[in-house]
Amino acid sequence: MNLLIVGGAGYIGSHMVKQLSLEGHNVVVLDNLTSGFRELACYGELVVGDLADIVLLENLFNQYEFDGVMHFAACSLVGESVQHPSKYYRNNVANTLNLLDVMVRHDVKQFIFSSTAATFGEPHYLPIDEAHPQQPINPYGMSKLMVERILSDYAAAYGLNSVSLRYFNACGGDPGGEIGECHDPETHLIPIILQAASGRREAVTVFGRDYATEDGTCVRDYIHIEDLCSAHALALKALLNKQIIGANAYNLGNGAGFSVQQVIDAVRRVVADDGRDIVVLEGERRSGDPATLVADSALVRKVLGWYPNFSALDTIIRHAWAWEKKLAKLD
Numbered sequence: 001m002n003l004l005i006v007g008g009a010g011y012i013g014s015h016m017v018k019q020l021s022l023e024g025h026n027v028v029v030l031d032n033l034t035s036g037f038r039e040l041a042c043y044g045e046l047v048v049g050d051l052a053d054i055v056l057l058e059n060l061f062n063q064y065e066f067d068g069v070m071h072f073a074a075c076s077l078v079g080e081s082v083q084h085p086s087k088y089y090r091n092n093v094a095n096t097l098n099l100l101d102v103m104v105r106h107d108v109k110q111f112i113f114s115s116t117a118a119t120f121g122e123p124h125y126l127p128i129d130e131a132h133p134q135q136p137i138n139p140y141g142m143s144k145l146m147v148e149r150i151l152s153d154y155a156a157a158y159g160l161n162s163v164s165l166r167y168f169n170a171c172g173g174d175p176g177g178e179i180g181e182c183h184d185p186e187t188h189l190i191p192i193i194l195q196a197a198s199g200r201r202e203a204v205t206v207f208g209r210d211y212a213t214e215d216g217t218c219v220r221d222y223i224h225i226e227d228l229c230s231a232h233a234l235a236l237k238a239l240l241n242k243q244i245i246g247a248n249a250y251n252l253g254n255g256a257g258f259s260v261q262q263v264i265d266a267v268r269r270v271v272a273d274d275g276r277d278i279v280v281l282e283g284e285r286r287s288g289d290p291a292t293l294v295a296d297s298a299l300v301r302k303v304l305g306w307y308p309n310f311s312a313l314d315t316i317i318r319h320a321w322a323w324e325k326k327l328a329k330l331d
């Protein structure tokens, strides 16, 4: 198949591109490299360009007969979205519209979208299933919810079939160690703790120990990037063989919650032989952090037959550690 992967030089997109390329698909990556890296785009054909460039999009769709599109490109820093909502609505909504409209014009009908747990806002109950109210509390979450709504309207009006996957906490890296998580600045917990273990960072700060959780630190649902990517592959297959049509949205997590302290303890276990002592500092709560976010992924399991192969936290961390050692040149 000919597939367009937008944002394929980023963390999640690059793992998807590798998985699809190894399965034998012909993959074109469109990425403006604002938060992605040329080095991560080591599979497929990389086109450096921006979703804002409609002429470029038209040319790409004229050049290739795409069977489907996966859209990972976005700005995704929650705090920044509160400071600069314009940037978020422009890139995450307006630029996505450019892509959807060119797809409609070229009659490409299969679309997979990176949505987020942030579309739910503060949880009303746990675990969070698809029936949970979607009330985002920041422009990042709202921008993703707006695209979900647009996809419903595009399904009804233009027959565009889509799957929005609402990721909880994506983490881990390629089990082969070739690629892994890279963000600058890095804000995610696991790579930050690992950087403290490799010496690329002095310490990790725990953002609050006074939450209503067992040990007082926030609980999250950490899903291995390979499992996340396999859900995309299944979703694409289901769209292509018309097993599902219209606009669909599924929550995607491991279904188990781990606290910040449990993650730190797990990293200490994994790096015991070759990491430094991890210095842990105590900090204030980070604004907008719910105490607990855990997904109910029963629907995606039922509809797509998806199941996680790498659900153990230590495995997730082992793969991320292999990548961090590479970045820190410890190997």
Ligand SMILES: NC(=O)c1ccc[n+]([C@@H]2O[C@H](COP(=O)([O-])OP(=O)(O)OC[C@H]3O[C@@H](n4cnc5c(N)ncnc54)[C@H](O)[C@@H]3O)[C@@H](O)[C@H]2O)c1
Pocket (backbone or CB within 6 Å): 006, 007, 008, 009, 010, 011, 012, 013, 030, 031, 032, 033, 034, 035, 036, 037, 049, 050, 051, 052, 071, 072, 073, 074, 075, 076, 091, 095, 114, 115, 116, 117, 166, 167, 168, 169, 170, 171, 182, 183
């Ligand atoms: N990482 C997570 O835990 C997580 C959780 C929920 C949802 N998501 C969503 O998943 C997607 C991928 O996340 P990630 O962590 O891989 O992010 P990332 O920043 O590593 O990747 C995004 C990629 O999109 C590219 N990009 C951004 N705007 C573009 C544009 N206008 N034109 C072309 N390319 C553009 C960037 O250069 C980058 O390579 C995002 O949409 C994000 O909102 C991520």
Ligand SMILES: O=c1ccn([C@@H]2O[C@H](COP(=O)(O)OP(=O)(O)O[C@H]3O[C@H](CO)[C@H](O)[C@H](O)[C@H]3O)[C@@H](O)[C@H]2O)c(=O)[nH]1
Pocket (backbone or CB within 6 Å): 076, 116, 117, 118, 167, 168, 169, 170, 187, 188, 189, 190, 192, 204, 205, 206, 207, 208, 218, 219, 220, 260, 286, 289, 293
């Ligand atoms: O240095 C750090 C970094 C994080 N944390 C804590 O660790 C947990 C996980 O934080 P991350 O930043 O790794 O992940 P989030 O749960 O905040 O964010 C994830 O979920 C969001 C939805 O709520 C968005 O989708 C976002 O893109 C995705 O990474 C949070 O409780 C956070 O407070 C720390 O204590 N110290």
